[in-house]
Amino acid sequence: MxxxxxxxxxxxxxxxxxxxxxxxxxxxxxxxxxxxxxxxxxxxxxxxxxxxxxxxxxxxxxxxxxxxKIATLSRGYKRQSKGFVLADTTSTAITIGDEPFQFYKKFPDIIVAVDADRKNGIEQLISLNESPxxxxxxxxxxxxxxxxxxxxxxxxxxxxxxxxxxxxxxxxxxxxxxxxxxxxxxxxxxxxxxxxxxxxxxxxxxxxxxxxxxxxxTYEDYVYSSNEAIKVSEIKNVNKLLLAGIAKPKSFFAYLQNENDVILTFSDHHHFTEEDILHIKKQAKNNIIITTEKDYVRLKGSILERQLFYLPIKTSxxxxxxxxxxxxxxxxxxxxxxx
Structure with a gap:
């Protein structure tokens, strides 16, 4: 290379x-x-x-x-939609992109929009009845x-x-x-x-x-599923599958990993196919799966959900x-x- x-x-x-x-x-x-x-x-x-x-x-x-009143405007990388899209209750990571969907789920009081043409996107946001x-x-x-x-x-x-x-x-x-x-x-x-x-x-x-x-x-002290939170200290030495589809996952793995963990990496913004999900399920067996917050919004709702957790991060x-x-x-x- x-x-x-x-x-x-x-x-x-x-x-x-x-x-x-x-x-x-x-x-x-x-x-x-x-x-x-x-x-x-x-x-x-x-x-x-x-x-x-x-x-x-x-x-x-x-x-x-x-x-x-805040609005985020992103390109919506790898989304399966075109033009200006305003996030709403029907939105998914597929329709608006994983990062905008993460903003939408995490901060319900803000406006989240995507448009590859940022000028048009800003004009559309300004024209809203409740503009940012x-x-x-x-x-x-x-x-x-x-x-x-x-x-x-x-x-x-x-x-x-x-x-x-x-x-x-x-x-x-x-x-x-x-x-x-x-x-x-x-x-x-x-x-x-x-x-x-x-x-x-x-x-x-x-x-x-x-x-x-x-x-x-900085990483949080807990990992989260759709209905549960577990301390990182409690799962550090538990056998698990660590999964990341981000650009540089090294520190994510290092924070959670023990020598018996299964590690799976995918490309940044990877679209998980049914075949991918079945492979992850097979590799994880009955162990918990911990992924990044960005990957979680793409995997939530799949057959992995019962064993799927994510680790939030912040910058300071x-x-x-x-x-x-x-x-x-x-x-x-x-x-x-x-x-």
Whole structure:
């Protein structure tokens, strides 16, 4: 795979030129960006997947939803529907995508919508009878047709964008210089005890003059089914099947695993077929199955449900969390036009 990526280097150079030219056209106004008279916060990355966008969106929902009507707008990756779709009681992970469906089930007081055309999606949300006060754009850093009022760029601790290269040689969707569009950068999935020295080294390597924060993924002390909660400490040494269909499941497995567990991995956003589910059932036998929250919304309702549990995660800041909150609240409080 590494060799293949190296020989595709000329295509990476070509792709980089195309994305730079596209960004230039937006920067000089030849291609038009649209702004809106309300706070719009975009959370995204430069690389392909695995930076923790979903828990970061959930952090913002918790921060803002007490005083504001929140809407999330996602593309709805791998959904089997087209155009603008507003989540309702008939929605499933298949119709709106796993992450939006997770938002909808977890936060019943917010508006959840999907649309690959973010401009159209925002216009549809604004036209609702009960329109939102704030729109959170999920994975929209490269969606230049909309100019968000505030951009949060995520980069994973073990896969920093400054050390990466353009697709297909690397994992970057665009040049590293795209980070300059961000209002702030968050280094996600850090070790819990990352030192100040290590943080300073990362600041110098990233080299972008933007506020920089460091966050960590934290796991809850319980796993949950549709009607039960069990302490993680009680199931650590129990034989079980651990299942993940996310970009980087290593830490999820490490948190729960014992040497006798069965481990099954699938691709990110994997659509579980009937054959997959029968295979999982056979591998699990009568043991419990623990999966990620994102996978759970796709597997709930299947024949696995009686033995199926999920482990919720959250993102929290190693330091400077109060400054992050104040920055976001200040933007929301003072924003009248995203320009």
């Amino acid at each position: 590494i060799f293949l990526r190296k020989i595709l280097f000329p295509f990476a150079v070509l792709y980089g030129c195309i994305t730079r030219f596209r960004n230039f056209l937006f920067d000089v106004g030849i291609l038009k960006s649209y702004s809106f008279d309300m706070p719009v916060i975009a959370v995204g990355n430069l690389s392909v997947g695995g930076t923790g966008k979903t828990p970061q969106i959930e952090y913002l929902i918790r921060l803002l939803s007490d005083k504001h 006060d704030i729109i959170l754009l999920d994975d929209a850093f490269q969606h230049r047709k909309v100019k968000a009022g505030f951009y949060i760029l995520l980069t994973a601790y073990d896969d920093l964008f400054c050390d990466d290269f353009i697709l297909p040689t690397g994992n970057l969707r665009e040049s590293r210089s795209g980070a300059k569009r961000a209002n702030m950068i968050i280094v996600t999935k850090c070790p819990k005890k990352i030192s100040e020295l290590a943080q300073d080294k990362i600041r110098r390597r990233i080299g972008v003059d933007k506020p920089l924060f460091f966050s960590v993924i 800041f190693i330091s400077g969390g109060d400054n992050f909150d104040k920055t976001i609240l200040n933007y929301v409080g003072t924003s009248t036009r995203n320009s």
